[in-house]
Structures are given as C-alpha cells and as structure tokens.
Amino acid sequence: MKQVVALVGDYWHAEDMIREALDKAAEAAGGIALAYAEHGELKDRLSEGPDAVVLFKQNPLNAPDEPFVPWMTPEIEEAIVRYVEGGGRWLAWHTGTAGYDRDGAYVKMLRGRFLHHPPMGEVTYVRASDGAEVMTLYDEHYFVEVDEAGTNVFLRSRSAAGESMAGWEHACGRGRVCCLTPAHAREALLDPRFQALLAERLRWLLA
Numbered sequence: 001m002k003q004v005v006a007l008v009g010d011y012w013h014a015e016d017m018i019r020e021a022l023d024k025a026a027e028a029a030g031g032i033a034l035a036y037a038e039h040g041e042l043k044d045r046l047s048e049g050p051d052a053v054v055l056f057k058q059n060p061l062n063a064p065d066e067p068f069v070p071w072m073t074p075e076i077e078e079a080i081v082r083y084v085e086g087g088g089r090w091l092a093w094h095t096g097t098a099g100y101d102r103d104g105a106y107v108k109m110l111r112g113r114f115l116h117h118p119p120m121g122e123v124t125y126v127r128a129s130d131g132a133e134v135m136t137l138y139d140e141h142y143f144v145e146v147d148e149a150g151t152n153v154f155l156r157s158r159s160a161a162g163e164s165m166a167g168w169e170h171a172c173g174r175g176r177v178c179c180l181t182p183a184h185a186r187e188a189l190l191d192p193r194f195q196a197l198l199a200e201r202l203r204w205l206l207a
Contacts, residue, residue, distance in 0.1 A: 001031055001032070001033045002031055002032050002033065002051040002052065002206050003033050003035070003050045003051050003052075004026065004032050004033065004034050004035070004050060004051060004052045004053070004054060004202075004206075005035050005036075005037050005045045005050045005052075005053050005054070006019075006022055006034055006035070006036050006037070006053070006054040006055075006056070007036075007037055007038070007039055007042060007053070007054070007055050007056070007057050008022065008036065008054070008055075008056040008057060009056070009057060010056075010057045010058045010060075010061075010095055011058070011060070011061075011062070011063055011064070012058070012095065013056065013094070013095060013184070017185075017186040017189060018056050018189065019036065020186070020189070020190065021183075021186075021189035021190055021194075021195070021198070022034065022054060022056075022198075024190065024195055025195050025198035025199045025202060026199075026202060028195060028196070028199040029199040029200075029202040029203050029206075030203075031206075032202065032206070035050075039057065039061075039071045039072075040071075042076060042079075042080075043075075043076060043079050046079055046080065046082075046083045046088070049088075050088070051088075051089060051206055052088065052089035052090065052091065052202075052205050052206055053080075053083070053088065053089070053090050053091070054091045054093060054096075055090070055091065055092055055093065055096035056093040056094050056095060056096050057071075057095055057096060058095035058096075058098040058099040059071060059072050059098065059099035059100045059101075060099045070099070070101075072100060072101075072104075072106060074104065074105070077101075077104050077105040077106040078105055080105075080106055080109065081105045081106070081109050081172075083175070084109060084172045084173060084175035084176075084177060085172055085173025085174065085175060086173065086174060086175065087173070087174040087175050088175045089175055089176045089177075089178075089205045089206060090109070090172075090175065090176070090177045090178070090205075091178050091179075091180065091201065091202070091205055092110050092177070092178070092179045092180070093179075093180050093198075094142070094180070094181060094182065094183065094184065095114070096179075097110060097112065097113050097114045097142075097144065097179055097181065098113075098114040099114075100113060109172055109177060110177060110179055111146060111147040111150045111151045111168070111170060111177075111179075112144050112145060112146035112147060112151065112165070112168055112179055113144060113145060114142055114143075114144055114181070115142075115143045115144055115145055116143050117140040117141050117142050117143060118141055118159070118161040120138060120139060120140055120184065120185070121138065121139075121141065121159055121160060121161075122136055122137075122138060122139075122159060122160075123136065123137055123138075123139040123140075123141045123157055123158070123159045123182070124136045124157065124158050124159065125137070125155055125156070125157050125166055125182060125197075126155070126156050126157075126158070127154065127155065127156075128153045128154050128155060128156050128165075128167075129154070134155065134193065134197060135191065135193035135194060135197070137182060137183055137188040137191060137193075137194065138185065138187065138188060139182055139183050139184050139185070139188050140183075140184040141157060141159040141161055141162075141164070142157070142164065142166065142181035142182075143161075143162070143164045144164055144165055144166075144181060146165045146168055146179075148165075148168075150170065151168040151169065151170040152168060152169055152170055153165050153167070153168045154167045154168065154169060155167030155168075155180070155197075157181065157182075164181075165181075166180070166181045166182060167179065167180050167181065167197075167201070169201070169204065169205075176204075176205055178201050178204065178205050180197075180198070180201055182194060182197075
C-alpha cells in the first residue's frame with residue numbers, strides 16, 4: 001500500500017470538497033493509503049518518507065485584501081526538493097502551483113507556475129499528444145507559464161479567454177513531479193472524466 005500525504009484547502013477552496021475528490025480518485029487508482037496533514041506538519045511528514053505528497057493549497061494563508069503571509073519558507077522549499085530528488089513523488093494540483101515564489105526552489109522544481117485566471121466558464125481540456133478532447137468543465141481556466149523544454153506537457157486547455165497548458169510531468173532526481181491545473185468547483189472535481197484523469201496521474205506518479 002502506497003502512503004500518500006495530502007495538504008489541501010485554502011482561502012478559495014474548501015478542504016472537504018477536495019478531500020472528497022481526492023479520496024474517490026485514490027480509491028479508483030488502487031493501492032493508496034491517504035493521510036491528510038496541515039502545512040505546519042509538512043517537514044515532519046516529509047522526514048517520514050511517504051511515497052508521495054499531494055498539494056492543493058496556495059502559498060498565501062491570508063485573504064487577498066490582507067498583507068501577504070506565505071506558509072512556504074525557503075527552508076520548507078529546500079526540504080521538499082530534497083524529498084523529491086531523493087525519490088519522493090509530488091503532485092501540485094490547482095492552487096498547488098499558485099502564489100509561490102517564481103525564483104524559489106519549489107517553482108524551479110515544478111518547472112511551471114500559475115499566472116492568472118479569468119472568471120469561471122467552459123474550459124476544454126485536450127491531450128497534448130494528439131489534441132483529442134478529454135473533458136469540458138465549468139472551471140477556472142488557469143493560465144500558466146511552463147518550461148516546456150524541461151518537462152512533458154500532457155494536457156492543454158482552451159476557453160473563450162485563450163489557450164494554455166494544464167498538465168505537465170517530469171523526473172526530478174530520483175523522484176517524479178506532476179502538475180495538474182483543473183479543477184475548482186465540486187461539480188468539476190467529481191466529474192467522472194476528471195476523476196479518471198486524476199486517478200491516472202496518481203498511478204503515473206506512484207509507478
């Protein structure tokens with residue numbers, strides 16, 4: 001049984017709906033034991049050597065109209081990178097790519113980061129390999145910057161606002177990193193097509 005630690009929930013995203021979605025996908029992926037943790041526990045949990053970590057949590061802890069208070073310090077970034085390079089697996093999901101220092105070790109490990117999103121609307125996700133449609137969701141269309149030369153982009157997105165990348169993955173030392181931008185609301189998180197995609201990425205991460 002693979003041991004996976006998850007840190008989920010932030011100002012914009014209720015923890016319970018993310019847990020519900022991740023629990024279902026982990027069950028579908030098979031062979032995963034999920035444990036949830038708070039951000040203040042992360043360094044200790046990393047030292048226990050879990051098989052993977054899932055992060056669906058933005059860096060700012062505060063409301064957007066308040067002074068910026070990040071939870072990810074340079075020390076925590078270094079611990080994450082050591083964990084992954086040593087063989088750990090990391091899934092940065094939706095806000096797991098948002099609000100982090102573009103010049104910090106964490107974003108360099110991800111090889112991409114969230115930039116902005118327009119108001120929610122229909123977003124179509126397609127396979128990067130052949131352009132085949134994977135799903136269309138009522139979602140936040142994440143626009144991201146990605147080091148395409150340094151990773152494998154497997155999912156792209158398009159909406160009335162334009163086109164972007166929506167999923168990328170690569171090796172990092174002896175470990176693996178996967179970044180996935182959908183989904184925002186409960187209906188999209190529990191959509192069977194998204195659930196199948198999330199379970200697929202979990203299996204890739206833990207292979």
